Structure formats: structure tokens, C-alpha cells
Amino acid sequence: MxxxxxxxxxFNFGEVQDAFNSTHKSSDSKEGERKxxxxxxxxxDEEWGRSWNSDPLSSIMSPPLKTCLEEISKFRENENGIGDLLEPNKEKQLPLSLASFELLKKYGNGLKRLNDERQIEPNGDPPSPMVVKQELSTEEIMRIAGARFIHSSSADVHSNHPFDLSFSSLSGYETKNVELSELLLSAAEKVGNQQFDSASRLLDLCDFFSSNTGNPVQRLVYYFSGALRERINQETGRATSKGFGKEQSFNICEAIMAPSLSNMTFYKQNPxxxxxxxxxxxxxxxxxxxxxxxxxxxxxxxxxxxxxxxxxxxxxxxxxxxxxxxxxxxxxxxxxxxxxxxxxxxxxxxxxxxxxxxxxxxxxxxxxxxxxxxxxxxxxxxxxxxxxxxxxxxxxxxxxxxxxxxxxxxxxxxxxxxxxxANHNSPVFVDRFIETLFYLSAFFDCLDTCMERDDPNRMISESLYFGEGIRKILVAEGDERNIRNVxxxxxxxxxxxxxxxxxxxxxxxxxxxxxxxxxxxxxxxxxxxxxxxxxxxxxxxxxxxxxxxxxxx
Structure with a gap:
């Protein structure tokens, strides 16, 4: 039952169908003009529905992954995924360094607008002290963390940046989330450069400050940190409780098919x-x-x-x-x-x-x-x-x-x-990490809006599906990397x-x-x-x- x-x-298909019919009985669908x-x-919010014909870097709300692809294509051929799609065995391993984090630079290009929008705009009237600053989304937190990470890693640390990279414009809550995100980015960069001891120390901090029951940033860091640690174990040959071989019993596809309460609740709550x-x-x-x-x-x-x-x-x-x-x-x-x-x-x-x-x-x-x-x-x-x-x-x-x-x-x-x-099919680990992080930042932000943080069904779904998906994208290689979204x-x-x-x-x-x-x-x-x-x-x-x-x- x-x-x-x-x-x-x-679900009531007829209800929605009736709403459509009553509104559009005589509408003229000039479909060719709707590209x-x-x-x-x-x-x-008007900016959320912004047409993608406009400059995707002009707003903090703009889709991030397109900008990633544009940046990757500057230094690697076929990074739109076509080459890897048709010939996935050509896993060209390129040198991993801070060059991979050039991807993050364009995420920060829209931060000036965010900084401006968080201030009281003059309109001829005295500014009202009642204006409430809107809380940053999870993706925005990651953008700021990325900009700060690139800025601190730059040879010229005193160079100007269009966004105030100090914490002066952030609340204490937002500051902690940005700092935690920076730790994760630093750990990923160390893993990409095979500096595993340094990465492990950073991951210890990530584990201490993250939680699978906390805010979206803490939850993201929790799962990404676990995947990075497992990649270290795989690279160094250390024993790990999880694996991608025949011994792994969990099957995402079978779990999704089961009519469990967590599946039903998750399906109904996310749009x-x-x-x-x-x-x-x-x-x-x-x-x-x-x-x-x-x-x-x-x-x-x-x-x-x-x-x-x-x-x-x-x-x-x-x-x-x-x-x-x-x-x-x-x-x-x-x-x-x-x-x-x-x-x-x-x-x-x-x-x-x-x-x-x-x-x-x-x-x-x-x-x-x-x-x-x-x-x-x-x-x-x-x-x-x-x-x-x-x-x-x-x-x-x-x-x-x-x-x-x-x-x-x-x-x-x-x-x-x-x-x-999304493009989760790069042969380079660090690039997959960045694209997956920003994609799931938006998804976890949605979950935080649609579901309570202590909802056990949310925690089960995040652990089984997103946690496992992050592992498959970031840890697995070759045929075992079977999550290759394009x-x-x-x-x-x-x-x-x-x-x-x-x-x-x-x-x-x-x-x-x-x-x-x-x-x-x-x-x-x-x-x-x-x-x-x-x-x-x-x-x-x-x-x-x-x-x-x-x-x-």
C-alpha cells in the first residue's frame, strides 16, 4: 500500500494540462525564434533566468561550468568531452600543477558585481539601515573561496582584485564557510601534485570542520574530503575500506530502483x-x-x-x-x-x-x-x-x-x-574535481532549500548517491570511472x-x-x-x- x-x-497530469489549455488555446508558437x-x-530573480547568450562571466549567478570548459580548452584539446567520449581509453595524463586551477580564475571574475549588489545603492534618498544583506549561496561561497585561493597562490599577492577578497563584506557564518572551502581547494591541489602528506594534513582540518549533517558547504566538504583521502590511499597503495573492484557490493542503480522511503522523499522534494x-x-x-x-x-x-x-x-x-x-x-x-x-x-x-x-x-x-x-x-x-x-x-x-x-x-x-x-569527463583529476565541486555546490544548495538538514532521508540520499558519485568521479580511473557526464x-x-x-x-x-x-x-x-x-x-x-x-x- x-x-x-x-x-x-x-501528481495530477490533468490539472497541469488544463492549466496549459486554458492559457494557451490560441497561442502562436513561433518555436524557431525561441533558441x-x-x-x-x-x-x-531576473538574474537566475538570464539568457546564456550574455557574457557568462558578468554575474556571480551565471552558470559556472561553461566558463570551466572555455578555460580548459585553452591548454588542452578536445576538453569539451568529444575526444574522450569517442576514445575514452586515451587517458592523456598531463602535468598537474597550479595551472589546472586557472579554471578557478574565471569563477572570480563576477565577484565585483556581487560585492556591489551587497551594498546599499544610492537612489537620491538616504540609505536605509533596514536593508538586509542576502545570504550567499553555496556556489557563491565556492566562487569566493576559489578567487581567494588563486589570489593567495599568485606570485604577486599584492595585485588588485575586482572583489574585496578580505572577509570585511562577509558575515561570520560566511567567513567560516569560505575558509573551509579554501582548505578543500588547497587539499585537492596538493593531491593533484601528489603532495600526499601535505594533502592529508589539510584533509584532517577539513574533516574536523565538516559534517554530513551541517550546512551545505560542510556537507560538500565532508564528501569531497572523503573522496580525496581515498584517492591518496589508492595512489599510495594504502589499504582502504572502500574500493572499485569486484568486492564493492553497493550498486547505485539498484538502490535507486528500490521503492524506499528515502528515494520517495528525495524524489518529491527536489525539483x-x-x-x-x-x-x-x-x-x-x-x-x-x-x-x-x-x-x-x-x-x-x-x-x-x-x-x-x-x-x-x-x-x-x-x-x-x-x-x-x-x-x-x-x-x-x-x-x-x-x-x-x-x-x-x-x-x-x-x-x-x-x-x-x-x-x-x-x-x-x-x-x-x-x-x-x-x-x-x-x-x-x-x-x-x-x-x-x-x-x-x-x-x-x-x-x-x-x-x-x-x-x-x-x-x-x-x-x-x-x-x-555537466562535464565530469576530463582525463585530468583536478579539472574533474573543480567541475564536480561547482556542480554539486548548486545541487546541495537546492537540497538545503527543499529539505530540512536533519531529514534522515536527505542524509541517506546524499550519502548513497552523491557521496558514491563523487568517489566514482574523483577516485576511479579507466573503465572503473563509469560516471562520465558530458x-x-x-x-x-x-x-x-x-x-x-x-x-x-x-x-x-x-x-x-x-x-x-x-x-x-x-x-x-x-x-x-x-x-x-x-x-x-x-x-x-x-x-x-x-x-x-x-x-x-
Whole structure:
């Protein structure tokens, strides 16, 4: 019963659909003019929705990872991820030094504006002492720490900096967070230079001042410090309680599939999955509008909650009664968990009197997947859904190519892809550290807004998923580094080889993403932007997820 409540509570596709219809019955969607446009939220900070056409370095709120890529490309080829995507075994090890921390310089370029905005602006009237200074976000703390770290490491420590790098403009709370972040950056730099004794001493301080139950900065430092210490152990051959070999029992994918209370709570409280899934499901709905027999192929079905949204949408379309909804889930492990998800979906479909079937295609290796495995019917309209799965195949490009060829041969009506919008695929450790740190700074800032700090479900999710993810990105190398997130431009380059054509995100999909975000308690800080034809879901302007729609030429 607890599982059924999980599916039934909190989602009403018809409610959002009605809101869209009543507002946009006669709207003219000039979609070709919406590239790089901002999708506005009522009451949202204007800077959070800033178009990415503007200079990304002009504001402290601007997305950081793009600036990282621009800086990396100055001294290393193919750092946008394409080279490593297609040839991941070419792990070119470059000298690690403070040169890698050139990435941080551009993070500090927008700090002058932050310093100005935190002062009382003259407007002809006497300044009011009642003006309240807004607390810095987690990402802003990291930006200041990065600027201070670069400044203190510079040969000319007396050089001017556009931002007041003293602590005079910061509160005591913010000062402590900046100092802790500086310790972490210093430790990472030492690890990158293989100065392990110095790094260990810095990590001792990080461990003392950080906590997995504290503020977002303390929580981030806690998990990053643990990963850095494990990398030291790996580099020096010291024994470690954790590892990436066959003995490691924890499986992130299996943990996510389990209908646990922590998974349910985490899903409901953070906006990114719900917004991206809701808009993605809408994109599929629009492409199967008149189909009587619909076949969904899900590359990694997880809990299956998103398909309850789809079922509600199908039930609400009275003009075209459905003969059958078939969902096929692909798996290489965890067959029982996938079948359990199918049973929950079957139960939900029965409550809605929806004709439904659920199939599981299990293969020992994705290279073994064939079109015949899907029992396709000529009368079916096929759609493919992939959420955070394709990035796992970047370390094995032959498997990624094989899967994409199978999908191309099936020739679905539409393929919807949700991925992490970040570059965690650099072959250089320090660069991966910086990009991951700033990405998760925004994510942990979101969690602190959406969930209580002492919420046990938050602590479990942070430990299992983010803690493990940080370890995989920073400690693992070679084939064991199976978390290799890349940005949408890399996926475009990859898919172009298979004649996949990016489709325009419809105005109804973006509108429903907007409505879904507003329904959530922390939705004001969730930002939606268009990158070409794809939707980017972010937090205060920092990209978190990408949602793209694809068809085959």
C-alpha cells in the first residue's frame, strides 16, 4: 500500500494540462525564434533566468561550468568531452600543477558585481539601515573561496582584485564557510601534485570542520574530503575500506530502483527530476497523440513513477481510446527489481482501467541487444525514453554505438533523453574535481532549500548517491570511472553520427515544466533555459539537467 500511495500522491497530469489549455488555446508558437530564450517564472530573480547568450562571466549567478570548459580548452584539446567520449581509453595524463586551477580564475571574475549588489545603492534618498544583506549561496561561497585561493597562490599577492577578497563584506557564518572551502581547494591541489602528506594534513582540518549533517558547504566538504583521502590511499597503495573492484557490493542503480522511503522523499522534494520528467513525458504524449497501440522502450526504468504520469495523460485523451500501452524495460542486472516495478505499474494501470502490458528484456551485455528482443508490432507507435543511462556507456563507446544502432533500426517516433548537464569527463583529476565541486555546490544548495538538514532521508540520499558519485568521479580511473557526464553539445556531436535529428522542444512541454516547478515549494529558484532546441533545468542559473527530444532522419 505504501508503494501505491507513492504513485498516486502528488501528481495530477490533468490539472497541469488544463492549466496549459486554458492559457494557451490560441497561442502562436513561433518555436524557431525561441533558441537560447529565457523561460520566466513569476517572482523568480531576473538574474537566475538570464539568457546564456550574455557574457557568462558578468554575474556571480551565471552558470559556472561553461566558463570551466572555455578555460580548459585553452591548454588542452578536445576538453569539451568529444575526444574522450569517442576514445575514452586515451587517458592523456598531463602535468598537474597550479595551472589546472586557472579554471578557478574565471569563477572570480563576477565577484565585483556581487560585492556591489551587497551594498546599499544610492537612489537620491538616504540609505536605509533596514536593508538586509542576502545570504550567499553555496556556489557563491565556492566562487569566493576559489578567487581567494588563486589570489593567495599568485606570485604577486599584492595585485588588485575586482572583489574585496578580505572577509570585511562577509558575515561570520560566511567567513567560516569560505575558509573551509579554501582548505578543500588547497587539499585537492596538493593531491593533484601528489603532495600526499601535505594533502592529508589539510584533509584532517577539513574533516574536523565538516559534517554530513551541517550546512551545505560542510556537507560538500565532508564528501569531497572523503573522496580525496581515498584517492591518496589508492595512489599510495594504502589499504582502504572502500574500493572499485569486484568486492564493492553497493550498486547505485539498484538502490535507486528500490521503492524506499528515502528515494520517495528525495524524489518529491527536489525539483529537477520532476520537472524534467514531466516535460519529457509531455514530449512523448505529443508524438503519440492519435496512436491506439503505444510501445514505450525505457532504457533504465528505475522506480517507474514517470509512467504513472504518462498513464494519466493517456486516460485524459477521450478522442482516441487506447487499445494497449506496452512498456518494455531493458536491463543487464536486477531483473527482480525491474519486475517489481512492472507489478506496481500494472497495479496502477488497473486502477485506471488502462489496457497495459509490461515486458522485460534482459541481456548480459548491451552488445547483445537486438531489435528482435522487443517483440515489435507493425501497428505500434514506438517511443524511447532514456534517463541518466547513456552517460554510463561513455566509458564503453562500442556499447553506446551498438545500442544507438539498435534504436535507429527500430526507428521510434521519438526518443526523449534526460542527462546531467555537466562535464565530469576530463582525463585530468583536478579539472574533474573543480567541475564536480561547482556542480554539486548548486545541487546541495537546492537540497538545503527543499529539505530540512536533519531529514534522515536527505542524509541517506546524499550519502548513497552523491557521496558514491563523487568517489566514482574523483577516485576511479579507466573503465572503473563509469560516471562520465558530458554536456548537451557533446551528445549532439555523438548522435549526429547516427543521423539523429534534434527536435524542437514544444511550447507545451516547456510550459508544463514551468507549471510543475511552480507547484514545488522551492520552484522559484529552479530555472529553465533553452540551449538550441533543448531544455536546460537549473538551480539559480547553474545547469543541472538537460532534456532533449530526438528523431531519426
Amino acid at each position: 505504501a508503494n501505491e500511495r507513492f504513485f498516486l500522491e502528488g 537560447q530564450e529565457k523561460i520566466r517564472f513569476d517572482g523568480a 529537477f527530476n520532476q520537472v524534467s520528467q514531466f516535460a519529457g513525458i509531455q514530449a512523448i504524449v505529443e508524438n503519440v497523440t492519435e496512436a491506439k497501440r503505444i510501445h514505450i522502450i525505457d532504457l533504465e526504468i528505475r522506480s517507474g513513477l514517470h509512467w504513472t504520469i504518462f498513464m494519466q495523460a493517456l486516460v485524459s485523451r477521450e478522442a482516441w481510446p487506447l487499445e494497449l500501452l506496452k512498456i518494455t524495460a531493458i536491463g543487464t542486472t536486477s531483473k527482480q527489481l525491474i519486475e517489481d516495478t512492472g507489478k506496481r505499474l500494472m497495479s496502477f494501470a488497473q486502477t485506471m482501467n488502462l489496457p497495459f502490458s509490461f515486458n522485460v528484456v534482459m541481456v548480459s551485455d548491451m552488445l547483445d541487444l537486438r531489435e528482435d528482443d522487443f517483440q515489435l508490432d507493425d501497428e505500434e507507435t514506438v517511443a524511447v525514453f532514456s534517463e541518466f543511462y547513456l552517460a554510463r556507456l561513455i566509458a564503453s563507446p562500442n556499447r553506446l554505438d551498438s545500442l544507438t544502432k539498435v534504436i535507429r533500426n527500430i526507428n521510434p517516433r521519438v526518443m526523449v533523453i534526460i542527462e546531467v548537464e 554536456k548537451i553539445d557533446v551528445w549532439r556531436a555523438c548522435f549526429a553520427r547516427f543521423d539523429m535529428v534534434e527536435a524542437e522542444m514544444s511550447i507545451s512541454s516547456t510550459y508544463q515544466a514551468n507549471i510543475m516547478a511552480k507547484k514545488l515549494a522551492c520552484g522559484k529558484a529552479c530555472t529553465l533555459n533553452m540551449d538550441g532546441k533543448s531544455l536546460i533545468i537549473g538551480w539559480k542559473g547553474t545547469p543541472i539537467h538537460s532534456l532533449s527530444v530526438w528523431k531519426f532522419a
